[in-house]
Amino acid sequence: MSAASVAVDDSLSGLGHRLRTALTHIIGYSGLLLEHEEADAETVVQLQGVHDRAAIILSKIEHWLSPQLEGAPGQRISTLRDEIAEPLDVIISTVGALAQRLKGAELLDVLRIARACTELLTFVQHEGTMPGQIRPAPLPTIPESVKGRIISAPARLLVIDDNPANRDMLNRQLVHSGHKAVCVESGAEGLRLLQDERFDLVLLDVMMPGLSGVDVLQQIRNMPLLAGVPVIMISALDEVESAARCIELGAEDYLVKPFDPVLLNARLHSALERKRLQEEQRERTRQLERATQDLKRANEDLQAFASAASHDLQEPLRTVSTTLELFSLQWGTELSEEQREMFRLAVDGAGRMSQLISDLLAYSMAGGGEEELEPVACETALLEAVNNLRQSIRESGARITHAELPEVLAKPARLVQLFQNLVGNAIKYRGEARPDIHVGAWREGSEWILSVRDNGIGIDEKYQRRIFQPFGRLHGSNLPGTGLGLAICERIVRKAGGRLWVESKPGSGSTFFFTARCAVSHAEASA
């Protein structure tokens, strides 16, 4: 091999080494980022794209710079440049997009990839250079495809900078991005404008004569009117410390001169987006609060109505009942058997109507919202319900047992009512045998499933839905009851966030199930 070709080989291999090193970084860091489990689908696709294209570029470098290949080195280098320009361009755009989305340590890795890209870009953009003669890279130019990639809604921006050249440049860049910019040369003037006109964001120079950037920032942050207006500090490279301090004083971000237009755009977009989202969130919270208030009021109105209605209906009923009874006491002995029977019907009717009104009231009150739930021991509630039913338990000879019962989130009085209705039904709808009722419970995830099992007459499958509806009675007036019992149960359970259902077969008894939330937090319970 001649000396010249050895020299060429060496410088070619030097070039190859440089390019390969840059690709190692691109491939390595994109690989590293792909190993993050929490990456979202779009990020993964983009990283994979970067990784794959870098591999393509690598294979082209191996091919064109291989010592085995024929052809003049200058020609080979030129061809290599042409072939890697496009995949490199795609990598750079993708990296730009990733840089906007990722944060923290991941963003640092993306910036490392970007740095490696500039090495490759330097190579691609230097026409007619022999290897070994590559000049130190100037600031790389950003391909047109990446410029203006970020599109924000046009905003009104205030620029406060004492330097006319800076103001002019910023103005042009901001207008080019579609925003409206107002530029002033002093903090005092800026503050005046801020009081009179609306701005979406302020770009504030750190170093100014008179009122300094820091002073202006503090004054802005002291004005509650401007609380939602982000401030981005503009600083020179050696003022970064003071700019960083500004962030502690309430500035959103800082930019270093000279500006990279893409970076400027990205920062503006980020600050404006954040402001927009915060406003949106505030509005939504307001709407939510209003809706909740409306709902609360409607519920209170309903209960008040039901209460008043119940009272106003019960009163005349009592009059009817009392009058009938007095009449019976006074002249009962003078009545015929038939007349006495008619009286009994009338008194009975009044009594049933009274019961119905009470139950309707109970039904309307059965709605307890989530906020009113508290930890309640099921065993305590069950015992109270059983106590309330002691008469019918005694009369029927019913036997009631229970497993170990948990604490659940409920309204205490409602839980008692729930058990009372379910156990009461179990006794009422008994079969030939003595009523045997068992209350059980088991845990599924963050809820408890409670069961009330009986050995009564059972319920045909086709009626198992209907029984939960108000007045969905199956047995007419043969058995006492207003037809609201299960509807009340259903409402109580539903309002507490649970479900109520039944499993039953005629002749084999019924088991009613309902769910309730655990009273201890899931974390505590599984500790």
Next chain:
Amino acid sequence: MPRILLVEDNEMNRDMLSRRLQKRGYQVLLARDGQEGMDTAVAQLPDLILMDMSLPVLTGWDATRRLKQASETARIPVVALTAHALSNDRDKAMAAGCDGYETKPVELPRLLDTIERLLASRGNS
């Protein structure tokens, strides 16, 4: 936890590779040039060495040769890492005493296999 000494002069390469190895449960020691690599190998006696071949102060080849000649470090497996894809690079590395050879950019699964294989066989020797 197996300890791997990574001798690599490029900062980003060191960062990238050490993080990926640490994620997979290896403890990683770092050295920036051939001399530091040798000193660290003698002092720490790692279970395996990843040696970049193009290093300042002392080249990877020389460092490997010396480590293989010293009795305390002779049995530590050395995997050469090189960005040059020229075929005589591989021969040079093997001649210096390397037990394995990988080209950069590193294909991580293959490197991991090589590391595992060399660590396992060392355990049996």
